[in-house]
Amino acid sequence: MRVLLIEAFYGGSHKQLMDLLQEELQEDCVLCTLPAKKWHWRARTAALYFMQTVPINPNYRILFASSVLNLAELTALRPDLGKLKKVLYFHENQLVYPVQKFQERDFQYGYNQILSCLVADVVVFNSAFNMESFLTSIGKFMKLIPDHRPKDLEEIIRPKCQVLYFPVRFPDVSRFMPEHKLAHFEKVIGVKRNGIAYQTVGLASQQKCRALMKTSSTARKSGLCEVQPRLHTTQHEGLPSPLIAVARLNKSEASESTNPCQEEDKQHLTFNLSNILSGWDYQQRPLHIVWPHRWEHDKGPETFFEVLLKLKEKDLPFHVSVLGEAFSEIPDIFSEAKKALGSSVLHWGYLPRKDEYFQALCMADVVISTAKHEFFGVAITSPWWVVIIFPCTKAVPS
Incomplete structure (x- = not known):
């Protein structure tokens, strides 16, 4: 098990991403999670929990976590994890996340994410807007500190950052489609199959995945590099024919997590x-x-x-x-x-x-x-x- 996946908020898109990575990596990874409840407390205390629960393994080479986790705290508490190649994934960022009132924004959450970026080796965002809104807000955000403010944090963090769109699998859902939509979709597919639109989908994401995992020799040895090209931005499992209703969906749809921290059914x-x-x-x-x-x-x-x-x-x-x-x-x-x-x-x-x-x-x-x-x-x-x-x-x- 050379890849350590940590998700402090295991639900929604966070869960979807980790499940897909775990499925692709199979025997080469271990997944540690906390249920998707009370994200404020997950952001505050998850590092301490994972300090005690993440198993020690000398074979770890890569640590992949979402930005809910305070990576700086975890690596300080677990020096063995600090030696790994650390990849931090931003589903959203707390510097511009909407709050009901400005005064309700808690400085600590954005501050945690900045600290995590400083200790990470690679920082990945799911969109260019996510990345730029975070990086360009750092300066203004740090001005909330009354004095002795740190300088040039954006310049330190930016070279580590890149955009990698969220990998999505589109299963064949033709068996759920009403007849009038199937007829319309047949016409659309009839046109697109003659072109190259579907052939090039996800190519940029594939190239970025390769580049991400080639940035260190430890990554090349981890096995993650061979798997990543299959994680396309939009990964089609065969273009469905509306004339044949395929009953196949992702195997993961019916599976339940065996993680002891998972929410009750x-x-x-x-x-x-x-x-x-x-x-x-x-x-x-x-x-x-x-x-x-x-x-x-x-x-x-x-x-x-x-x-x-x-x-x-x-x-x-x-x-x-x-x-x-x-x-x-x-x-x-x-x-x-x-x-x-x-x-x-x-x-x-x-x-x-x-x-x-x-x-x-x-x-x-x-x-x-x-x-x-x-x-x-x-x-x-x-x-x-x-x-x-x-x-x-x-x-x-x-």
Whole structure:
């Protein structure tokens, strides 16, 4: 086991990335995680937890972690890990992450990420905007220190940084697609198969992966270099034919983590939109709108529900499915909107199984993001459905 994967917030896109890396590396890695709960405490204390729980192994060569972890603290507490090639991955950054009020921004979280960058050997961001917004905010952020401020941190960190888009596998979901979408997609694929669009997808990401793992001799010996070329920005598992409904999905969809720190299993929700909508002609039924995001303020739920309630006031017909994961603190707008929307609601709540989630997206007419801050929207990254993004303050393209 030469690659050590550490994830202090093992859920959502963080989990998706680590699971994919673990699947690709197979026997050559070990994964250590904490459940995706109370990220504030994970950012504060995860290093101390992993100091005690990460097994000592003289064969480790690479440490790969997300920026939730305070890498500086961990490597100080575990000098053996400090000797490894340390790769830090930024899903988001705390220097520009939206808060409900400016005074609520805790200096410690951004400071932790800056310290982690200083001790990392390679710092990877999932988009150019993520990288630049972090690096160019360091100077202003450090001015919050009342005196004796450190200098030139951006210049020290920038040479280590690069963009590596989030690796996404697109499974064949044709068995979930309604007939009118299958017919349309057949036409689209018929055109694109004659071109080179799908042949070049992910090439830049592949080259960056190779370069990332060739920056030290220890990386070349680790085995990670041979695996990385398969981690494309958009990795298609064969272009599906709408004439043949393939029942194959990722093997990882049905698998459950055996990590002892994993969250307890969530209650399964039965979901079959095909049955719900079976009596409707697609040209006559109401527009089906899907919102598939975390139930938190940075995803802009107020903007989304404000629009839906205006449609409701005007007696315009629509259906809505509100997906995404909820945590201990749920904005009040969700319970208020569910009651106000009434019979317009088709589904309300998290879908733990990927096939149900894919079905919800495939049966949607539009999938909407109202996020105030989105570096790489994994929840809606797919060529299968339409995405509409409402203009919000600080909303940015991935």
